[in-house]
Amino acid sequence: MDKTTQWEAGIPVLANKDVVIIGGSLAGIACAVELAKAGQQVMIIEPRTYLGRELTASLRPWLDLSSREDGKWPELIQFVVEQSAAQADAADMAHIPLQPDRLKRSLEDKLMAYGIELIYASLPVAIISNDQESGLEGIVIANKMGSQFIRCSKLIDTTETAIVSRLRGEPVVDLAFNEKAAFARTLEFTGVEWPDKAAEELMTYAVPDDLGLLGGQVRLMEGYRGKQHRYVEYWxxxxSANEIAAAGERELEARRSGMALAAYLVKHVPAFRKAVLCGSSFELHGPFPLRGAEMQ
Structure with missing residues (x-):
């Protein structure tokens, strides 16, 4: 099938919607909620099996209190805080730790409250045009059940890889394969015996240059389980290219660096002597320009 073509019979029609949003990021969810409030019938297609990739896939389940404008969160973020924030005294903290499973469920609850349908583990594979003024008939998605057609008049892409633009054959500016960018990964530890100082709740820690980390430091974030639960973010x-070969190269290098960092912390940092590495982020956080990217 041509990626942008007239729809032909044979692909089952899954739904008829006003708007289909590709990507269940926080931006995608906020967009869906506002459209639903305006009376639009909305569906979200998420390639992963959970929502909120900015906080979940990258294992960055915290919110920086300094990011609030006039001491207030946007509606969706406020809802997330109320539903999934760890029980902690925010007055003594520079950030709010979030419980990842509660976070994912709270985002699903938000969509359900506004009648927004959600389909997980599905990828758009074709955009179908028509002869009408809008030029859009709908979108074909693929998953383990096969292919399905969703009829819609509007399509919004909130993915980090511009899937819709690529399907339409529109120009997408990617950095060349040999160009570099900054990416972050997060390790998760339990049993960390860090000094009980409120001022050090959000802190950086210098590491040897031979670990090859940007800025020569890591960021230590207290997790939702308390003082002995720490996220270690490194850059x-x-x-930077959005290609399979580049993605594989990034993943291998990030894993090697993560294991070297974990070994260093356990062997040489007293607070980590009894710590247990219990996880790492599913995806890298990035890309970001190299200048000033560390510790965003």
Whole structure:
């Protein structure tokens, strides 16, 4: 099938919607809620099996209190805080730790409250045009059940890879394969015996240059389980292109660096001597320009 073509019979029609949003990021969810409030019938297609990739896939389940404008969160973020924030004294903290599973469920609850349908583990594979003024008939998605057609008059892409633009054959500016950018990865530890100082709740820690980390430091974030639960965020300079080869190279390098960092912390940092590495982020956070990217 041509990626942008007239729809032909044979693909089952899954739904008829006003708007289909590709990507269940926080931006995608906020957009869906506002459209639903305006009376639009909305569906979200998410390639992953959970929502909120900015906080979940990258294992960055915290909110920086300094990011609030006039001491207030946007509606969706406020809802997330109320539903999934860890029980902690925010007055003594520079950030709010979030419980990842509660976070994912709260985002699903938000969509359900506004009648927004959600389909997980599905990818758009074709955009179908028509002869009408809008030029859009709908979109074909693929998943383990096969292909399905969703008829819609509007399509919004909130993915980090511009899937819709690529399907339409529109120009997408990617950095060349040999160009570099900054990416972050997060390790998760339990049993960390860090000094009980409120001022050090959000802090950086210097590490040897031979670990190859941007800025020569890591960021230590208290997790939702309390003082002994820490997220260790580190930044790397990696190939930036949106290509399979570059993605594989990034993943291998990030894993090698993460294991080297974990070994260093456990062997040489007293607070981590009894710590247990219990996880790492599913995806890298980035890309970001190299200048000033560390510790965003």
């Amino acid at each position: 790397l300079e990696l190939a």
